[in-house]
Amino acid sequence: MKSSAARAVPPGTPNEVRVGNLDNIDRAILARLQRDARMPNNAIAAEVGIAPSTCLARIRSLHTRGIIRGFYADVDPTATGRGLQALISVRIHSHARPELGQFRDYLASLPSVESIFFVSGDRDFLVHVAVADSAALRALVAENLSLRPEVAGTNTSVIFEYVRPDSRS
Amino acid sequence: MKSSAARAVPPGTPNEVRVGNLDNIDRAILARLQRDARMPNNAIAAEVGIAPSTCLARIRSLHTRGIIRGFYADVDPTATGRGLQALISVRIHSHARPELGQFRDYLASLPSVESIFFVSGDRDFLVHVAVADSAALRALVAENLSLRPEVAGTNTSVIFEYVRPDSRS
DNA sequence: GTTGAAAAACAGCGCTA
């Protein structure tokens, strides 16, 4: 039989090339799901060259094993009235270091927070936020960050543009 | 009839509260899709209180209008052999500023690049990358960034932890 | 915006290699 879709893997490639229990078919599935999480199981199966039932089982296994963390829609923040994005670097007082995890959870609970980077170097956290306008940004920094006892200082940069390379479904 | 799911919108809320042509039902749909892009259209429709076909039409409209930019799966970088994440701040030479967009496209084309922030302040770009190990990181910075004529300098911070608050599907 | 029916996709099961 001849598949109508392009093969997932070049013919000569050995299938034992695995990283962390993933074979090439798994990787082919992941690549497609990363580009379009709503791609039908049928279509994925056809493209990677396995039966739909097998494909479904693999996807579920990937999800269960935590290799796929979740499926998300990428929503334009401007449309939801959060047209201003910023990166706020936050320094934490050295005596508050033990509660770093707690502070991260606090950050994650703020509705304006898009993502949090816990980084090495002179700053501790880099927080990506999306807010309505500069007044909201000021309020966020002043009230929700600077006032916190753990926070030694903040530094805010406005984001002119934010690009996620593989957002194209 | 009595809906088994919580209503999308509190009973008294006026539906004309819109931001950018979105009504409350649109916002309810977006909220669900942001948490779980694979949630069945049926279930979304039931939760926001409209018929499945209407819900589908709304979702498609949101996608067409660019309010939903795409649907993607969040894949654990560790599982795909990219266990090291970093934030690289890049300064661009002032004379190369006109080609900033071009450089951004170049960054987006690099397979290690997860996202790009084009920011105000002392640095121009902040690039979030995921690579296999420190050797790969060094190679990336040295060969793909520092060697570029537009690049005035780079500064690399290792990411110890990266959190996306609404990762929960 | 809704209803309802046709088409498609999903999810489970036993069989095969």
Next chain:
DNA sequence: TAGCGCTGTTTTTCAAC
């Protein structure tokens, strides 16, 4: 054990209202 085809069930899709 992993993959496959088959089948009932759910979901999507598109018409008319």
